[in-house]
Amino acid sequence: MSTKHSKNAEKFLQNKEMVKWHDQTLWMVRAKRDNMSRELPEWEHLRDMASAIKMYSNSHLDLLLQEFERNAHANGAHVYWAKDADEYCSIVYNILHAHSVKRFIKSKSMLAEECGLNEYLEEKGVEVVESDLGERILQLMHKKPSHIVMPAIHIKKEEIGELFVKEMGTEPGNNDQTYLTHAARRNLRRKFIEAEAAMTGANFAVASTGECVVCTNEGNADMGTSQPKLQITAFGMEKIVPDRESLGVFTRLLARSGTGQPITTYTSHYRKPRKGGELHIIIVDNGRSRILADKDHVMTLNCLRCGACMNTCPVYRRSGGYSYTYFIPGPIGINLGMLKASLHYFDNVSACSLCYSCQNVCPVKVDLADQIYRWRQKLDGLSVASSSKKIISGGMKTLMEHPHLFNFALRNASLVNGLPGWMVYNGLNDWGKEHDMPKFAKESFNEMWKKNKVK
């Protein structure tokens, strides 16, 4: 009984020191989030409001997105609609191609990751530079993010030191964070100056004003867009919020939930092209309208990508982002992966003890654990349910539906206690790998009751 996730997790867990560090580091972020949320007496009310606004905006997407388009046009932006990843990538490429862009700087965007934008552009000869430091480190290492907000959380500074010796000519053995950050800063400055176009994602798109809002801590998204005349912004269509009043509800929740800060260092509103420049905005579907029609999972469209569900998830903290087969890990990733391609990503559905903590930290009240429970019910219909779990469940059904069988089993269960250890703790017994077996009682409660021993 195992899944790709459980096998990957088992490997991750072999490095005890790393596991402890990963668990404690992310728990610390959860604890910061708790402290921040407790500073606001209206916190739970804010979560209710945020969830209600998302339910409204997701059920009025047609109107809000068209309102956004009208306002963005009036602001002088170009607006494009992309139905899937291919359209999104080719729209970006066509814009760059039309402007003969060879050097392109891009801020962190989970949508770009979802659609494979970097690979697409690099194949066509466009150099893409990630401006977020964590993403830049991973890009130079040819690795993928292991967390959606702290993408390089799994990389130790020693590895970054080694990487920078090779890529930026830093002095070998100097792994001081400040030193390395300055080196990265100098290196990126050149890229900012050389870039012919810049791209950002968007945390929010405001329908009533036609502006896109980008929340970052490093300010590198803004460094990127400050120099080139050509700017591209793309967002998944569920990022729309009706107006600035509702935006305020989300900006109060986002950083507090994600990193335990009152607000991100930079909250930039991109509204118009700069003087003599161009602003191109791409609104992307890529499966979102299909989710909109799925009542069991529609609430995933509430997600702000704050990462709080990962930080609180006891399984994520102890198995790491790479143990999941979808590029977004943790509770939200389990669900988004299943929505993307169930037959491809069902291995992650096992990565949940149904503790429901994710559902309680989520700032927009996505029913994450309930959805995982529902996915489990669907695995058998998809013919990908674990055969041993199916056999156990079927066996239990027969046993439990027949009290005489159950009582017979109870009467004989304590015989198991006497089995020699090698029969109980063999390689086939996954429970026995971590625990000793529970000892069956000599007399069950049913037996005691019948013998009038319960008084």
Added chain:
Amino acid sequence: MKVGLFIPCYINAVYPQVGVASYKLLKSLGVDVDYPLDQTCCGQPMANAGFEDEAHELAKRFDRLFEQYDYVVGPSASCVVFVRDHYGNLLAKESHRCATEEKIYDICEFIHDVVKPVSLQASFPHKVSIQNSCHGVRLMHLSSPSELNIPYYNKLRDLLSLVKGIEVVEPERPDECCGFGGMFAVEEHAVSGQMGRDKVQRHMDTGAEYIVGADSSCLMHQNGIISREHLPIKTIHIVEILASGL
């Protein structure tokens, strides 16, 4: 007020003393309690594993078995909340209106919210660390979940405060999952085992002699870890403490 005692399958088989303590405790509080025969399992293990449909018949049996009672009370928050939250849905598929979902209580919840005793005979001169189990906390609301910005409360602590001589503490990360999760403990045994070892360690760090909880399943998991690793702490179900001396 007639109460039907619900004894989950693994308590029946592994921890019958928890059932006995539940019965004695309710009796001592003046509750008219009876045990309908031929109980087996509520169906949660199959449902959490993804085979909810295997629980339909069990839900129908369960509903019939407890038809005549005003309340159904069981010493397992997780099993009770499964019945409360899922039976309605399961039985709707069978065009059967579920009668149990509105009258089923976890025993701590029932004593705390319905019986409301102001004193108990119990005495337990030991230091205990509360196992705030996930379903008890986040689905049954036995205590305030650490994630929410709401005032602290804990019904288990309230009940334990009626016990003479006891010292009650809670571990760091007071409601982090212990890693049981039914078949999760087998399918994801490596993660589950690590969660269990971490949880037991945090209970031990309090200096407690006992881990006390309202869910024997979490305790069974942690007990397996304690026994394997030869750790100096024991587990006990809360009703065994509340019924001590009866």
